[in-house]
Amino acid sequence: MSGPTATGPFQPVILGADIGVYALARAFHEAYGVTSVVVAGAALGPVAHSRIVEHEIVADGHDPQQLVDRLVEVAERHAGQRLLLMANSDWLVRMVVQHRALLEQYYAVPFLSEDLLDKISDKATFAEICDDLGISVPRTIVQDFAHAADAGWAPVPVDLDYPLIAKAASSADYQDVEFEGKKKVFEIATPEELTGLWGALRTAGFRGRFVVQELVPGDDTQMRSVTAYVDTHGTITLLCSAHVLLEEHTPSGLGNPAAMVVTRDDAMLGQAARFLTETGYRGFANFDVKVDPRDGRFRFFEVNPRIGRNNYYVTAAGANTVRFVVEDWLEGRAVDPVVVDREVLYSILPHRLLLKYVRDEQLAGRVRGLIRAKAVVHPLRYPADLSPRRRAYVWMAMINQVRKFRRWYPQVTETGF
Missing domain, CATH: 3.40.50.20 (Rossmann fold)
Structure with missing residues (x-):
């Protein structure tokens, strides 16, 4: 066998x-x-x-x-x-x-237990765990649709300031629900919009939980990503953080980082490590975090029970991600813990498009410096795998990014390059 x-x-x-x-x-x-x-x-x-x-x-x-x-x-x-x-x-x-x-x-x-997966994959439960551990999260209200088919069901009141954020507590519960205007994350401007969303979810047969959270101010550059690996003995052998520059803004891709700079932040990594240790986590984890410009605190939004869509930023910075799981699970060897600190620009965007959206001049200067130093990586541009068809696909994907941002996230100012 x-x-x-x-x-x-x-x-x-x-x-x-x-x-x-x-x-x-x-x-x-x-x-x-x-x-x-x-x-x-x-x-x-x-x-x-x-x-x-x-x-x-x-x-x-x-x-x-x-x-x-x-x-x-x-x-x-x-x-x-x-x-x-x-x-x-x-x-x-x-x-x-x-x-x-x-x-x-x-x-x-190499994945965590089903019991822990159920707990941490639910954004409502995740927020409760973080509260218990002293890890800051946005203020959260839970809307439970379990009995939404009942005639007398009514949503719980929401006393947060608008605009606010609404999203499914568990993506697994939301995966197969279909309704007009469905998004991964909703930015709700008024109470009437929220009432409309509750009605659409109820009519579509959604019976899971939705969370409503305060909107932490700031643009995409306030976002951070943390990737970690916990081995079979419970030792955190990999920690890597990145400063997000720009996220995707299409309805289906909203919130996925499109460009990041690998930046070591020990304070943020320490909080992520505390979560992983205290919950008994195993395997890869990817945290979404935002720096609150009002007080400089890290607000942890969620943890994904996997390495993450944009995982190549870790490998590009010198810590090949798969080495940690191969040596742990297949070789049975303990890997010396690594905290990544090499600065690299990860981007799936044309440089000019990215710099159009990075309006902070100091941050834009860092991006230009990495471009000049050729410390830039696109995950699909692998020299060992660039057939003519692959080259054409990567080129077309970059052009398509320009079209998508023009449609879904237009920007009138440009820093230039």
């Missing part, structure tokens, strides 16, 4: 097909020269026509049973190899954790 008891070469198997999956495949190839098996419903642009990826396409990439069945088939074809299973979206992590008993017969499954 393949899996953790095997002794042959190791084989990464990754669920999904987005830019974060390609970043993982690139990290595996850079560190070990291996090709990753990618299991998904389609070979989407980020992983299409790649020399470092072997595709396993299922008929329905949203059907857990099809994905699990294909994972078993892949494992049986790689009998004798050490198989490492990775996933990089919340619902896929949940699927893996829920099928852990079966999948661990074949794979190393």
Whole structure:
């Protein structure tokens, strides 16, 4: 049988097909020269026509049973190899954790327990845990739709100042809910807008929980990202933080960083480490944090139970992410803890577009300096995997970013470059 008891070469198997999956495949190839098996419903642009990826396409990439069945088939074809299973979206992590008993017969499954996943994936529960640990979060009100089908149901009052933020407490509960105007995150300007959202969610059959939070002021440059890895013994072996410069602003991608500078911030990393230690966390984690300009405090928004879509910023700064999980799970070796401090610009945007939005002159100067020093990385621009088709895709993706920002986040001022 393949899996953790095997002794042959190791084989990464990754669920999904987005830019974060390609970043993982690139990290595996850079560190070990291996090709990753990618299991998904389609070979989407980020992983299409790649020399470092072997595709396993299922008929329905949203059907857990099809994905699990294909994972078993892949494992049986790689009998004798050490198989490492990775996933990089919340619902896929949940699927893996829920099928852990079966999948661990074949794979190393480096994820947290289902009980802890349920707790930390829920933004309402996450806020409660942070409060208990003295970690600051935005003021949060929970709206429970469990009984929304009842005739007498009414939403709880919200006494926060407007505008405010509303989002699903658990992305798994929200995944398959469809209604006009659906977004990942809602910025609500008036009580009437909030009432309309509650009505749309109720009518669409949503029966999970939504959180309403105070809007922490400041633009995208107030955001921070923290990536960490906790090994099987509970030791935090990787910590890395980044200063976000610009996020995506399309309805489906809202909040995903599009450009970041790796910047070590020990105070913020210390709070993230406290959360991971006190909760008994295992595996990769990615925190979304915002610096509140009113008092300079870090407001922790959520923790993703995975490495994150933009994980390549860590590898680009000198700490190849997959080394930590390979040596922990497959080699059984303790890795000396690493706190990343090399400054690198991670960006999926044309430089001119990015600098158009970075209006703080000191921050823009840092960006220009990194560009001049060629300390810049785009996760899809991997020299070992740039066929003509891949080059064309990356070029078109950059052009498309200009179009998306022009439509969804227009900006009239320009710093120039």
